[in-house]
Each structure stands twice: as structure tokens, then as C-alpha cells.
Amino acid sequence: MNPADAGRLPLWRAAFVVARRDFTAILFSRAFIFFLLGPLFPVVVIALAGGVGAQVQSEAPVADIGIAMEGEQVDAMIAARNELANQLGGGVPPMVEIARLQPGEAYDARAVLENAEGSLAAVVTGTMEAPQLTATEGRVQRWSGIVGMIAGNAAEPGARSYPPVSTMTVVTSGASEISGRIKTAQGGQVLLFLLIMLLASMVLSNLVEEKGNKIIEVLAAAIPMDAVFVGKLFAMLAITVVGIAVWGSTGAAILYAGGVSLSDYANPGVGWPMFFALFAIYFGMGYLLLGSIFLAVGSLASTVREVQTLSMPATMFQIIVFFLASLSVTDRGGWIEYTAMAFPLSSPFAMVSRAAIEETLWPHLLALAWQAMWVAIFVRAGSSMFRRRVMKSGPQGAGKARPVAKLLAGMFRNSSAPTA
Template identity: 75%
Template sequence: MNRAVQSGGRLPLLQAAWVIARRDFTAILFSRSFIFFLLGPLFPVVVMVMAGGVGAQVQSAAASVDVGVAMQSADVDAMLAAREDLAAQLGGAVPPMVAVARLQPGETYDARTVLENAQGSLAAVVSGSPQAPVLIATEGHVGRWQGMVGMIAEAAQEPAARAYPPVATRVVGTSGASQSSGRLRTAQGAQVMLFLLIMLLAGMVLSNLVEEKGNKIIEILAAAIPMDAVFLGKLFAMLGVSVVGIVVWGATGASVLFAAGQSLSDFANPGVGWPVFLLLFALYFAMGYLLLGSIFLAVGSLATTVREVQTMAMPASMMQIVVFFLASLAVTDRGGWVEAVAIAFPLSSPFTMLARAAMEETLWPHLLALAWQGLWVALFVKAGSTLFRRRVMKSGPRSSGRRGLGRAMAGLFSKGSGGAA
């Protein structure tokens, strides 16, 4: 430690990165703003759940429509009995029917006026007789119920002569079609969740970097330790903070599902199985976060204010959306050139490979993909640190006073990390 300080006033790369990571991680984790950051995404989820419940009730109320029957009394009873008979076989496909008028011989019923006056939940009226039924309804309901009303009327003519044979059933656990469609839904859902988490959490590195540039802390760090270590430490510190956030949100979501009586067994089993799939999800999140975070750090090195950060980060965010669409398209082109491009392109590779883990059982491609993504993380960190060094240190060689400041900061870091070394 002392030899590093005496030789050049700088800590070794990995040790300096560990000091930066520990400093940023503890500073953010124990701040009040991080507590509100954790609570922030939970409020939209609560609102969405409440809105979904209200929407389901509204949709149920809107779908509650009746078909009225206006015929002679015996025909009304025959139509209602036939409707109940068919409903026992077809379930919800048969519309509910109610008696709106029991006519006497020669009596008429003005169904058009009743429907146009919008009385209650009446959506259509069947008049005439079972031998010659007339359906009065809007154009959409006519196309929907014409065939069903004909079946009910035909069944109402001779209900005693009609018999439905019992159908024996045998239940299987799954089928090829259901397994394929279930894994596809799992792949798409995992991609969306991975994208949202990366986009939500990767922006933290920008605000942290701009804040330290504004109060000149980053220049002090640049004088004391290698700039690669600053970038590496900040990336992994934010990754650690993101993992804490995901654990909190994941535990909350799992508690909600458990309280609702659901578990992972209720969802389609991924190709590699749930334990390995969750492990790969964590690894691909780490790679995707480090890739995008390194880009955001490079963008932050060019900005001096929060407004500039927002302006310059917009192209990177839009590019990530395009990358996500590429990975989503690759799910439908398994084994094709689109999937190959999405796997090779480093920013879309985590999303594409996560979907592949949900669809297929093979594991060895994931080892190659993780190594490929790790290589690009190293390249992105190196490029970002080089760009930042040029922006901060472009004024020329440091003076002797600055070298003295670097030695002082190195000594401070060595004291602060002495217990961990």
C-alpha cells in the first residue's frame, strides 16, 4: 500500500476500484433518496392493480347484456328451456335470455321502440315463433347472435326429442402446443422485465457522475487513482445498489403472488428450468446493466449539468429501445439470421439469450454469450474512461501541487481501505 503511494501516488487498479465501489455503494444505500427510489416503482404497481380491478368490474358490467324473448307464452317457455339446455353444453357462448313479453294470439310487440329507448341491459329481442324467429338488434349483435338464436329456436321446437350424448374426458398435464406457447410468453415477459429494470436502474450512474463533476470530487479522484478504476468502481457500485433494489421489489412481488395463492408452478416452465433461468436472468441483467451503464458513464463525461445529461442520454435511450425491438423480433426467428445478429450485437445479446433460455434446454451457448458480453463490458469501460480522461485532464500535465494532492488522496484511500485489504 505504502509502496503504491510512494511510487506514484496511485492505488492499484482493482484496489482503487474496490474503494470507489464501496464508497458509492454505502453513500447511496444509506441515503434517504434511495428509500424513496425503492418505494417509487411500487406505487404505479399498486395503481395498476387497482385500475385493473376497477376495469374488470366495468368490463363485466358493460358485457352484461340480455336477449329478450317476445312470443306467445308457450313459445317463451320453450325458448328459455332450450337456451338453458344449450348453455349447459356451450357455457358462456350462449347469450342470457329473459322474457320481455308473453303475447296473446294476435297481439304485437314493438321491439324496435323498446330497444331504441335503451331500457335496462336489453341488447336484442327475439320475436315471431320458434318456427320463424325474428332477431331485432344492432348490426354487431345480429352478426354475433344470429346463428345461436337459430340453434335455440330449433331446439325449442322438439326439446323432448333432442339428447346430447355424454362426452368422456381425459386430462393431460401439457402438450407440445401449450408448452411452446407458454415458453414463448415466458420469454417475452422476461425480456420486458429485463428491459424495464435496466432502463430504470442504469440512469443512476448518470446523476451520480454529474453530481461529482459539479462539485469537483471527480477531479480529485482522477488525480489520486486510475480513471479506469473510477469507472469500474462506479459501475459495480451501481450494480450492487440495483441488485438491492431488485431483491426488494422481487420479494414484494413474490409476497403478493404468494398471498394470491400463486407460485412459479402456475407459469410455463422455461426450457432450462426455473432455478437456472433465474440465475441466467441475474447474470444477463448484470451484463446488460454494465453495458448500458458504461455508455451512460461515457455520456456523463461529456455533460456538465443535469439538463445536458438528459439531452445527451436521449439518443442512448432511444437506441436501447430499438435494441429491445430487435431482441423481441429474434424470438420469432429462432435459428435465423435475425437471432444471430441479435446475439452477436452486445447490447441486444442479453435480451436475446434470456429468451433463448426460456425456449431451449441447451446451456453451453449461454457460457459463450456471457464471455462475449463480458469482453464488450471491458471494451466499453476502457473507451468511456479514456473519453472521460480526455475531458477532465485535457488542460495539460498536472502541476506539482496536483501531484501532492494525488498523494494525499491516495494516502486517505489507503487508510480507508486498510481494514478491507
């Protein structure tokens, strides 16, 4: 053992002592009340995210109308649709062949639509003279006239009268499910971003305050500086968990009182219980990644003004990273999605959206292992910078602080013992 470290607490025990000290000091302070009020003021970030959200919705998969008719009527309906789209431009949904029926063959459009996946939003059956549209209530109202025009032109090109369209409604469809999951993915990303950005910056003010009153130097005399870094980081994570628990329970109570439940929203790909679990884990990963950066940045500053100056580039870069992850929602399987999943700071956001849309779980295991590796790298690099910048550590500087090490180590040992 290094003689210089004699009398010091082990790294993880010392980190626990620092974490417990910071946690209790913040939790029982008046400032914590204002911290809990923080989510009332993220209007600017929501406005910024709205632009990306609009683009995501505009690039979301287009809803298709499936055609299930006899023989050549399928080709005639698709050709009439394409001709109408050329004349009217946008607003005419695509039509795709899903079945060519034999004369007299029955087709259960309701069952097909309710069990469909992907972009299938409606099914047209019957004949060109008597078409039937099966879709959700909203799409039935929006598309009945278009289907009648297509059927009339398919039966008689240039027709001025169109056959009546009978309708059948279903509760949901593959396209409705995808649209709902995309909204869940967007909401999850925005919430994750707001929580991480709002909460990770807490470590900056806490560090600057303790640098100003020399508490950091006192702590460093008794325990390793790496333990101070890790302890502060995980103390802030614990505080955020308390805050999220308060916000989450309050929000759930308000929604429940208003008659809103999770059944009113599209079920995420992995299901609500697993989605909440993955959201919590990805929040922890994202917080530790950004928190370690902010804590290292804080070690470079000695005043609040310097903190604001130094943290601004990191904050703006994280906003750009968030927008990259938001664009990955519409690029499933593309290079944007894979880039967002691979880049450490955007990976939690990209994987939250994937949990909302996709059903497979094994990519999350790989992503969590990848993120955990980067958390370890960021914490190690951040603690190294923290140690060098806060204490300007070296043999000479360390030796000056050594006389009080044994006394402070004893104090921390006593504080770590359970109280009656």
C-alpha cells in the same frame, strides 16, 4: 514504475475504494427510498412493449391437430379440413398426420400428447363416424365442433349433420408448453429491459453531481481515473443488486400470499433455477454494457439539462434494440435471432428468451464469453473517454493536481482499512 504515479493506489484497489464509498453513500441516503419506489412507474415502457408482445403472440407457432386413424381416413380428414379452411378462412387449425393405424390397432393419444414437443396441441382418433378429440380442456371446448364438421364432411362431402365427438382432456400439450415458454420469454425480456434502463441511468446523475462539486478532480489527484470509472460503475451495479433483492423478495411474498407459485407457469427450457441464475448474469452483463455507455455520456455533460440531451439518443437506441430482441422470440434459428444474439446490447435480451424456450445450455456459455469480451471493450473505451473528458488529462493538467496526491492516497488507504 512511472514517477507520476508514485504514491497512488493500484487500479483495482482504488476502484474498490471508490465503489465502497459510492455504495455506502447511496445506500444510506434518503434518495435510496425513492429509488426503491422506481418500479411503480414504468407504465409507458410496458405500453410500448405491449405492441411488440401482441405481434409475438400473433406470429407464435400455430397449434396443430394430429390425426391417428386407419388407412385412407387420415387423407379424407385432412382433405375435409382443407376444404373447410378454404370456405371459412382463418379459425380452422391445421391437421397433420401422426399415425396410420392398422384395423383394430390401439393408439394412446393421451400419452403421445402429454409427451409431445413442438406445436402438437390435440389428437383425433377413432373413425370418421365416431371421432374422439384428445386435448387440453380449453381446446376441447373450442375445437369439438370443428372436428365434428371435418369428420362429417370427410365421411360424406356436403353433409348437413355431423357425428358427435367424444372427448378426453389432458393437463398439458406440446403447443401449450411452447405458448407458456414464449410468455415466460417475453416477461423475462421486459423485466430485464425495465431493470437495466431504470438502473443504468443512476450513474449519470451521480457523475454530474460530483463533477459540479469538484469531487472528481479531487479523486483523480489521488487515484487513476480508470479506477474512478470502474469503481462508480460497479458501485451502481451493487446498489441495483440490493434494489432487485428488495423488489424480488417483496414481489415473491405478495405472490405467495396470493397463492401463486412457479408451478402455475410453464417451466422454462433450462428449468427455473438455471433460468433465474442466467437472468441475474445477463442482467449484470447488460447493466455493465449500458452503464459504461451512460457513464461515458455523463462525462461529456456538465449540467443535468446536458445529461438529458445527450442520454436521449442512447436511451432511444436501446429501446429499438429491445424491440429487435423481442422479435427474435418468433424467429428461432432465423437471422433476426442470430443478429440479436450477436449484437452486444441486444445479446442479453435475446439469450434470456432463449433460456426460457430452449433446453440447451452450451449456447449460453458462448454468449456469456462474447458478452464478457464486449463488457471489457466498453468499459475500457468508456473509461478512456471519461478520463479525457472529465479531466482533459495531459502532462500539464496532471502535474497541477500532483501536490495533493500523496495526502489523498493516504486518506484512501486509511478508509480502506477495516473498521472496528
